[in-house]
Amino acid sequence: MLSLVLPKGSLEKATMALFDAADLTVRRTSDRDYRASIDDPRIDRVRVLRPQEIPTYLEQGLFDLGITGRDWITETDSDVVSLGQLQYSKATSNPVRVIMAVPNDAPWQAVSDLPEGVRISTEFPEMTRRFLEKHGVKAKVVPSYGATEAKVPDIVDVIVDLTETGSSLRKNGLRILDTLLTSHTELVANREAYADPAKRAAMEDIALLLQGAIRARGNVLLKLNVAQENLRAVLDIMPSLSSPTVTSLAGGDNAVEGVVAKRGVNTLIPALKAAGAHDILEIPISKIVD
Numbered sequence: 558m559l560s561l562v563l564p565k566g567s568l569e570k571a572t573m574a575l576f577d578a579a580d581l582t583v584r585r586t587s588d589r590d591y592r593a594s595i596d597d598p599r600i601d602r603v604r605v606l607r608p609q610e611i612p613t614y615l616e617q618g619l620f621d622l623g624i625t626g627r628d629w630i631t632e633t634d635s636d637v638v639s640l641g642q643l644q645y646s647k648a649t650s651n652p653v654r655v656i657m658a659v660p661n662d663a664p665w666q667a668v669s670d671l672p673e674g675v676r677i678s679t680e681f682p683e684m685t686r687r688f689l690e691k692h693g694v695k696a697k698v699v700p701s702y703g704a705t706e707a708k709v710p711d712i713v714d715v716i717v718d719l720t721e722t723g724s725s726l727r728k729n730g731l732r733i734l735d736t737l738l739t740s741h742t743e744l745v746a747n748r749e750a751y752a753d754p755a756k757r758a759a760m761e762d763i764a765l766l767l768q769g770a771i772r773a774r775g776n777v778l779l780k781l782n783v784a785q786e787n788l789r790a791v792l793d794i795m796p797s798l799s800s801p802t803v804t805s806l807a808g809g810d811n812a813v814e815g816v817v818a819k820r821g822v823n824t825l826i827p828a829l830k831a832a833g834a835h836d837i838l839e840i841p842i843s844k845i846v847d
């Protein structure tokens with residue numbers, strides 16, 4: 558029986574959607590309901606909490622398994638076990654970056670150019686201190702509780718903040734000086750819980766379902782029939798994650814099926830038809846597990 562902690566905030570919506578796709582639907586009465594449940598025999602307790610706090614709670618054994626960003630694991634320097642990266646952020650399937658940024662017209666081109674006493678606002682004071690120390694810069698690190706980009710140039714000179722799409726930096730006239738960390742969303746576990754064989758097996762099942770749902774994203778299953786003389790032509794234009802399965806049918810036709818990217822299906826289906834395929838089916842898929 559696992560206790561699970563999920564992130565509130567930026568990752569919340571995407572996390573709930575992922576658990577839904579993984580057939581681990583998180584049930585709550587509203588988005589203000591921080592005690593949730595999942596109808597699964599392996600999970601007996603679910604909480605939704607701030608991702609900043611999740612690594613520490615996992616390290617302390619308050620939960621067995623959780624989802625948080627690598628940024629907060631690094632910032633809190635927590636000793637937890639990672640069961641792998643999950644390819645999603647707030648808005649995209651890309652990782653986020655913790656970056657140092659300055660106003661477009663600032664005179665500095667590198668961290669080492671920053672003068673002594675430079676003021677830096679950040680939600681990641683520990684990571685920032687370690688980074689500055691490595692580069693021999695003596696700065697005044699001011700903790701931020703959000704809206705960090707709004708504080709330059711009057712309140713501080715430099716910020717260390719997250720960027721995903723880059724739109725916040727652009728809107729605030731900032732440019733990146735350096736990258737401190739590339740951060741993925743991760744599935745992380747308490748060390749002792751992970752060492753327990755039964756708990757570990759349950760964690761690995763959950764990881765498999767989540768990864769399977771992520772892999773299926775953007776893919777569909779195509780099925781079609783094609784006469785023997787057109788088979789080569791059809792296979793030549795049929796891209797597939799693994800090689801397509803071809804089955805001979807009684808009347809001399811072949812049935813072909815394969816997983817393809819949804820993007821491109823708009824041109825692929827007419828091309829398959831023109832190459833001699835018929836009875837083409839496009840079928841949504843929920844999971845891909847090797």
Ligand SMILES: Nc1ncnc2c1ncn2[C@@H]1O[C@H](COP(=O)(O)OP(=O)(O)OP(=O)(O)O)[C@@H](O)[C@H]1O
Pocket residue numbers: 564565566567568607608609625626627628629645646647648653703719720721722740
């Ligand atoms: N575009 C994004 N912006 C911020 N955090 C993101 C983004 N995409 C993914 N994340 C991840 O979400 C977590 C941040 O969520 P957190 O709840 O701490 O703050 P928040 O959602 O930004 O809350 P708030 O709106 O109060 O600032 C981090 O682990 C971060 O890496």
Ligand SMILES: O=P(O)(O)OC[C@H]1O[C@H](OP(=O)(O)OP(=O)(O)O)[C@H](O)[C@@H]1O
Pocket residue numbers: 567648702703704705706718719720721722723724725726
């Ligand atoms: O590159 P982008 O796609 O623009 O995303 C990055 C922005 O998103 C986060 O802000 P958040 O929404 O957490 O607000 P906050 O600054 O109040 O924490 C982060 O702190 C950046 O400001």
Ligand SMILES: [Mg+2]
Pocket residue numbers: 703
């Ligand atoms: Mg934030």
